[in-house]
Amino acid sequence: MRPKRVLVKLSGEALAGPQGTGLDGGTLVALAADIAHASREGVEVGIVVGGGNFFRGVQGLNKGLDRTTADSIGMLGTVMNALALEHAIEAAGAPARAMSAVPMPSLCESYARKRALDHLSNGKVVILGGGTGNPYFTTDTGAALRAAELDCSHLLKATQVDGVYSADPKKDPSATRYDTLTHEEAIRRDLKVMDTAAFALARDALLTIVVFSIAETGALAAVLRGEGRATYVTP
Numbered sequence: 001m002r003p004k005r006v007l008v009k010l011s012g013e014a015l016a017g018p019q020g021t022g023l024d025g026g027t028l029v030a031l032a033a034d035i036a037h038a039s040r041e042g043v044e045v046g047i048v049v050g051g052g053n054f055f056r057g058v059q060g061l062n063k064g065l066d067r068t069t070a071d072s073i074g075m076l077g078t079v080m081n082a083l084a085l086e087h088a089i090e091a092a093g094a095p096a097r098a099m100s101a102v103p104m105p106s107l108c109e110s111y112a113r114k115r116a117l118d119h120l121s122n123g124k125v126v127i128l129g130g131g132t133g134n135p136y137f138t139t140d141t142g143a144a145l146r147a148a149e150l151d152c153s154h155l156l157k158a159t160q161v162d163g164v165y166s167a168d169p170k171k172d173p174s175a176t177r178y179d180t181l182t183h184e185e186a187i188r189r190d191l192k193v194m195d196t197a198a199f200a201l202a203r204d205a206l207l208t209i210v211v212f213s214i215a216e217t218g219a220l221a222a223v224l225r226g227e228g229r230a231t232y233v234t235p
């Protein structure tokens with residue numbers, strides 16, 4: 001794989017490091033180095049970042065919040081991650097620009113497709129916070145949406161597991177791993193590595209999804225070379 005432009009979906013939890021919540025400095029530096037390296041190699045990189053290291057809407061429901069308020073707090077967490085990544089990627093030597101789907105102009109640029117496309121073609125890594133900007137969605141769906149509208153060839157899901165399994169491998173040790181499968185199969189088998197809306201959007205936009213573990217240094221570079229351990233979800 002030598003793609004021109006990719007959309008990386010980076011799990012919020014991946015930024016938390018060993019403590020499991022919030023931001024870990026060493027983890028941020030390592031991830032940023034990987035992303036900056038890909039950018040210097042000439043790949044245009046957009047990133048949609050999750051917020052699971054801070055807050056997921058479902059946690060708010062457990063605290064008695066209504067869904068819209070809980071999801072708003074979740075989206076704010078993703079913007080915090082976007083700002084941290086912007087700084088870390090620039091410190092690693094690649095120009096970067098955070099954009100938020102929820103306008104907060106004193107903190108970062110608001111998301112607009114044409115501005116994002118300009119930044120990408122000028123070699124900036126664009127980090128997209130705020131998911132879709134709407135409650136009742138996830139950053140996985142946001143990633144499929146941005147990958148489609150920013151004309152990316154691949155959606156690279158950088159997460160905690162090394163591919164798609166027949167069941168959640170963290171809960172079911174007997175789960176078996178797929179090397180490849182179709183979007184349709186992922187939806188039919190209700191494989192929860194991404195939500196159904198994200199798989200459906202990627203299917204309709206003919207986007208190949210590559211699911212891989214971001215835990216290893218150099219994992220993103222390996223996937224971009226078409227190497228490393230990953231599951232390919234194809235139309």
Ligand SMILES: Nc1ncnc2c1ncn2[C@@H]1O[C@H](COP(=O)(O)OP(=O)(O)OP(=O)(O)O)[C@@H](O)[C@H]1O
Nearest residue numbers: 011012013050051052159160164165167168192193
């Ligand atoms: N069939 C499956 N195959 C692989 N992983 C699965 C599967 N079902 C559930 N999972 C779980 O889905 C997780 C991937 O989601 P991820 O951690 O990227 O969450 P997210 O909501 O996208 O991001 P965040 O960490 O920001 O909440 C894996 O860590 C894995 O435990």
Ligand SMILES: O=c1ccn([C@@H]2O[C@H](COP(=O)(O)O)[C@@H](O)[C@H]2O)c(=O)[nH]1
Nearest residue numbers: 050051056057071074131132137138139
């Ligand atoms: O479009 C979106 C994206 C996200 N949210 C809320 O944010 C959290 C964190 O996102 P993850 O995808 O779980 O990492 C999510 O649980 C939602 O509450 C949203 O409302 N809209």
